[in-house]
Amino acid sequence: MSGAESKKVPVGVSARHIHLSQEHVEALFGAGAKLTEFKPLSQPGQFAANETVAVFGPKGSFPKVRILGPARRATQLEVSRTDAFALGVNPPVRESGNIEGTPGIRIVGPAGEVTVDKGVIVAARHIHFHTSDAERWGIQDKQLLKVRVGGGRSVVFEQVVARVSADFALDMHIDTDEGNASGVNTGDFGEIVE
Secondary structure, eight states, X not given: OOTXXXXXXXXXXXXXXXXXXXXXXXXXXXXXXXXXXXXXXXXXXXEEEEEEEEEEOSSOEEEEEEEEESOBXXXXXXXXXXXXXXXXXXXXXXXXXXXXXXXXXXXEETTEEEEESSOEEEEOOEEEEEHHHHHHHTOOTTOEEEEEEOSTTOEEEEEEEEEEETTOOSEEEEEHHHHHHHTOOTTOEEEEEO
């Protein structure tokens, strides 16, 4: 790799969303229910679903939280720190799927409701790397990176987790609080800095 090669990555700003297990899809939308695609996401095979649910915390609620599909092994609500304050929960910053010891939430759909005892996280900022991008730039799975983003309010995000897989497409994910603080929108680019 040339030392001068720019390591630019597209940025996606993730609003609050929920991943549901198939069991919870059916509990909330009816027996045999399946998520239907509203629009594809940056990661191959992932989509924003037409379906939404309401979520209720100890202090507040959100009436329409978009479900991302397909169904997952475990139900997980991803919120910003600001969302967490509104709900009245104190979730840790975690990588997706790491939900042990996290707060729970009540989820209401058109056909029923479920209360999970864990699953609310503030998603750790991360970059999805296809294995070819990671190899080209010498990046390892789980490596912590620094990424400069923004124009007039530019910041360097530290502790950006590299997630490497042949199933991924190159894309950095930050939440709405991080996007607002840095003036970054979906479709902007960040640059990995040494």
